[in-house]
Amino acid sequence: MTQGLRTWGWDENWASSLEQFDVDAEPARVTLQHRDRWEIQTEHGPRTARLPTADPSGLIPVTGDWVACTPGPSETDPWSILGLLPRRSVIRRGAAGESRSAQVLAANIDRLWIVQALDTPPNLRSLERYLAVGWESGATPDIVLTKSDLAQDLDDAVQRVRGIAFGVSLWVTSVADPSSFEALRASLDAGATVALLGPSGAGKSTLVNRLADADLTRTGEVRTGDRKGRHTTTGRELFQIHNGALLLDTPGMRELKVLALDEGLDQAFPDIEELAAQCRFRDCSHVSEPGCAVLMGVREGRLAEDRLLSYRKLEAEAAYERRRVDPRARAAQVSDHKTSMKTLKYHPKHQRRD
Numbered sequence: 001m002t003q004g005l006r007t008w009g010w011d012e013n014w015a016s017s018l019e020q021f022d023v024d025a026e027p028a029r030v031t032l033q034h035r036d037r038w039e040i041q042t043e044h045g046p047r048t049a050r051l052p053t054a055d056p057s058g059l060i061p062v063t064g065d066w067v068a069c070t071p072g073p074s075e076t077d078p079w080s081i082l083g084l085l086p087r088r089s090v091i092r093r094g095a096a097g098e099s100r101s102a103q104v105l106a107a108n109i110d111r112l113w114i115v116q117a118l119d120t121p122p123n124l125r126s127l128e129r130y131l132a133v134g135w136e137s138g139a140t141p142d143i144v145l146t147k148s149d150l151a152q153d154l155d156d157a158v159q160r161v162r163g164i165a166f167g168v169s170l171w172v173t174s175v176a177d178p179s180s181f182e183a184l185r186a187s188l189d190a191g192a193t194v195a196l197l198g199p200s201g202a203g204k205s206t207l208v209n210r211l212a213d214a215d216l217t218r219t220g221e222v223r224t225g226d227r228k229g230r231h232t233t234t235g236r237e238l239f240q241i242h243n244g245a246l247l248l249d250t251p252g253m254r255e256l257k258v259l260a261l262d263e264g265l266d267q268a269f270p271d272i273e274e275l276a277a278q279c280r281f282r283d284c285s286h287v288s289e290p291g292c293a294v295l296m297g298v299r300e301g302r303l304a305e306d307r308l309l310s311y312r313k314l315e316a317e318a319a320y321e322r323r324r325v326d327p328r329a330r331a332a333q334v335s336d337h338k339t340s341m342k343t344l345k346y347h348p349k350h351q352r353r354d
């Protein structure tokens with residue numbers, strides 16, 4: 001009965017999770033999240049859904065999520081979301097500004113296209129940040145460099161990006177070269193979910209439009225055709241393109257704050273991890289320790305110093321975020337300091353932090 005949903009990325013691994021909900025529960029995929037309602041793709045086609053009671057886990061469905069739901073009393077009533085099915089991948093970032101909560105951008109993404117434009121020299125530090133977040137999400141990141149027609153020195157730019165793109169595919173596109181989009185499209189499998197992530201103006205919507213062969217998400221405009229007059233400037237809508245792949249554009253962001261990074265950091269910096277394995281101390285912080293193989297790598301020109309600084313910065317940010325949200329990590333840090341700071345308990349910095 002979930003045959004049709006297979007084209008939306010459904011697989012039977014989710015079936016057992018569905019059973020723990022109401023016997024009448026049906027699976028559906030969230031294609032768009034509004035403030036208090038969700039567009040979902042059901043076995044019967046697209047529907048609107050509401051969340052009558054919060055999921056026991058307190059999680060709010062986001063675009064890409066699989067949810068258990070039940071139909072409304074009549075054809076025109078919204079469906080009810082009963083809860084979330086387990087997430088296979090989650091793209092999160094720290095909320096912008098001073099806000100303390102994390103923002104979940106999308107779930108169950110298979111591939112993540114990290115998009116950056118070549119109209120200015122590539123920003124390797126930004127790409128490293130996106131890659132760490134990308135790997136951490138559980139999806140597989142790719143890098144897509146757009147606007148190659150505007151690059152001053154294309155070969156040099158691509159070369160430099162290649163130098164930090166460990167284990168990720170690198171694509172170069174330009175509106176001046178339609179075949180560049182074909183190559184990208186050919187790499188997509190039917191039923192695979194791809195999210196685009198990158199700063200505003202990077203060319204994400206343009207990519208999506210080219211791949212979809214239609215003006216689906218033209219920024220700042222109102223969509224025509226089947227979804228007449230509906231604003232799509234909020235982005236983040238999951239939809240299917242002709243070859244069956246599922247695309248999700250995300251709104252451009254000014255800054256990408258990282259949250260906890262574990263494997264994400266290692267996967268984005270395998271060169272540093274490899275060197276670090278040779279450090280004399282297992283908990284080497286690669287700052288000034290004797291026998292540090294990472295610092296040696298920098299001295300010998302095998303590792304760019306900027307890259308090490310970028311790694312350290314991301315690591316420090318992630319550690320800060322972890323302490324902020326995880327009381328145990330915070331406690332561990334506090335006990336580290338306790339020996340040297342007996343009055344810590346009364347230290348103003350540690351009194352409140354919740």
Ligand SMILES: Nc1nc2c(ncn2[C@@H]2O[C@H](COP(=O)(O)OP(=O)(O)OP(=O)(O)O)[C@@H](O)[C@H]2O)c(=O)[nH]1
Pocket residue numbers: 146147148149150173174175176198199200201202203204205206207219250251252253
């Ligand atoms: N010359 C050139 N311009 C491009 C190319 N791709 C996109 N652009 C232009 O770059 C601008 C920004 O493109 P968008 O696709 O709207 O960028 P975006 O990443 O979706 O931006 P947000 O929606 O703000 O996140 C538009 O004016 C596009 O026409 C390209 O390959 N070459």
Ligand SMILES: [Zn+2]
Pocket residue numbers: 276279280284285286287289291292293294295
């Ligand atoms: Zn070291």
